[in-house]
Amino acid sequence: MALIEPPEGGNETPLVEARSRGRAAESSPKKAGRLRGLLGRGLRLLFKVAVPLFILYLAVLAFAGLKASRPDVPRRGDVETVIPVTTQPALAGTFQPEMRLYGEVAAGQKLEIRALVGGKIAATSDNLRNGGFISGGELLFEVDRFRYQVALAETRQSLAEAEARLAELKLTGAGETERLALAERQYQIAARDLERARSLISSQSVAERTADDREIRAVEQQLAVVASRNKVELNETHVAQQEAVIERLRQAVALAERDLDDTRVIAPYDGYVGNVTAEVGRFVTANEQVAEFYDADWLEARFVMSNSQFSRIVAADGTLIGRPVKVRWNVGNNPLVYDATIERIGAQIKAESGGIEVFARIEAVDDQTLLRSGAFVEVVVPDRPYRDVVRLPEAAVYDSDHVFVIGEDSRLVERPVTVVGRDIDQVFIEGDFAGSEAILTMRLPGVGEGLKVSVP
Numbered sequence: 001m002a003l004i005e006p007p008e009g010g011n012e013t014p015l016v017e018a019r020s021r022g023r024a025a026e027s028s029p030k031k032a033g034r035l036r037g038l039l040g041r042g043l044r045l046l047f048k049v050a051v052p053l054f055i056l057y058l059a060v061l062a063f064a065g066l067k068a069s070r071p072d073v074p075r076r077g078d079v080e081t082v083i084p085v086t087t088q089p090a091l092a093g094t095f096q097p098e099m100r101l102y103g104e105v106a107a108g109q110k111l112e113i114r115a116l117v118g119g120k121i122a123a124t125s126d127n128l129r130n131g132g133f134i135s136g137g138e139l140l141f142e143v144d145r146f147r148y149q150v151a152l153a154e155t156r157q158s159l160a161e162a163e164a165r166l167a168e169l170k171l172t173g174a175g176e177t178e179r180l181a182l183a184e185r186q187y188q189i190a191a192r193d194l195e196r197a198r199s200l201i202s203s204q205s206v207a208e209r210t211a212d213d214r215e216i217r218a219v220e221q222q223l224a225v226v227a228s229r230n231k232v233e234l235n236e237t238h239v240a241q242q243e244a245v246i247e248r249l250r251q252a253v254a255l256a257e258r259d260l261d262d263t264r265v266i267a268p269y270d271g272y273v274g275n276v277t278a279e280v281g282r283f284v285t286a287n288e289q290v291a292e293f294y295d296a297d298w299l300e301a302r303f304v305m306s307n308s309q310f311s312r313i314v315a316a317d318g319t320l321i322g323r324p325v326k327v328r329w330n331v332g333n334n335p336l337v338y339d340a341t342i343e344r345i346g347a348q349i350k351a352e353s354g355g356i357e358v359f360a361r362i363e364a365v366d367d368q369t370l371l372r373s374g375a376f377v378e379v380v381v382p383d384r385p386y387r388d389v390v391r392l393p394e395a396a397v398y399d400s401d402h403v404f405v406i407g408e409d410s411r412l413v414e415r416p417v418t419v420v421g422r423d424i425d426q427v428f429i430e431g432d433f434a435g436s437e438a439i440l441t442m443r444l445p446g447v448g449e450g451l452k453v454s455v456p
């Protein structure tokens with residue numbers, strides 16, 4: 001094989017060009033295939049898009065044709081909307097609303113029944129049961145009295161013994177007093193005899209020895225007086241001591257008598273008992289609580305008034321004490337209503353509620369009353385009277401400062417008002433109303449002056 005040498009000078013261009021033409025000839029069929037594939041996919045995509053567009057175009061043409069072929073309908077003129085509303089005449093009057101507050105019933109008097117002395121319970125009342133009614137003066141329970149009877153008898157015996165000892169001391173003291181009087185008399189005689197002897201010594205009628213003997217006798221009598229006086233004073237001291245012993249024993253007797261009486265616990269007034277733990281045979285200690293006692297004739301409603309409610313009534317009447325109220329106990333479908341009177345207000349302001357605690361005593365309460373301490377009740381308190389005001393539903397006042405009245409041609413007119421009081425869903429207003437204008441009493445969206453309404 002002959003080798004083709006490149007021309008001199010290193011020029012390889014003809015060979016490269018030959019190779020490029022070879023590769024181009026090989027890639028031309030491939031490029032043509034790819035172009036045909038792209039053209040096919042483009043035609044399919046165009047068909048998918050063109051068919052829906054063509055159908056939509058036909059639908060638009062059909063709609064336009066139908067619209068163009070419909071007959072003309074004559075138009076009616078614009079009609080103003082008239083809204084039916086409810087109204088109320090602006091009639092002023094005097095109204096006294098009611099404040100509805102809530103509280104609980106509490107016993108006016110509540111006692112903790114405690115055992116006054118320790119011992120075994122020997123007897124109890126048949127009504128000493130939770131919820132039982134016990135009349136005033138009735139026995140609640142009795143502690144075994146035996147050892148208290150023995151203690152009282154021993155104390156009385158000690159007192160009698162002390163009183164006998166006192167009588168003995170007083171008798172002894174009386175004898176010593178008589179001895180003292182006699183000793184003093186003997187001393188006086190001896191003293192006079194001594195004086196006579198001394199006066200006769202100077203005249204030598206009596207010897208000095210005789211005078212000395214008489215002086216010795218006088219001194220002996222004086223010593224007897226001193227001894228007798230000491231015995232009298234000592235006896236008086238013993239009498240005072242014995243009198244103190246007797247007084248102490250008398251107090252001990254009184255205490256023993258009281259302990260004996262305290263074995264019987266009596267109901268102080270009519271009431272109901274609760275939290276009872278006393279049973280026959282049970283041992284109790286002194287001051288142990290065995291029951292709670294509630295006064296049956298004294299129940300009161302305890303509730304809280306806000307500062308504004310309290311100040312409103314006080315400003316009008318000057319006081320809250322003595323104001324009649326209604327206490328309603330809602331039991332099922334038939335609430336029980338009781339009359340009550342406000343008797344006092346709390347000693348301090350309730351910080352947690354920001355109000356004033358008020359107590360109203362419930363009237364006509366007895367053992368037949370069903371109401372009990374702890375019941376949740378509604379308290380109806382009459383508010384201050386409002387004079388020359390218009391009472392409206394709360395919905396009638398817009399923005400708390402104006403209402404709407406029905407003006408000429410049944411159109412709404414805004415009227416400024418002042419809200420002076422409230423009663424549940426009612427408000428009391430003051431305003432300038434002409435005669436008995438009709439006031440809108442319902443809420444309307446987009447309400448404003450000039451809106452035309454109709455009253456059924």
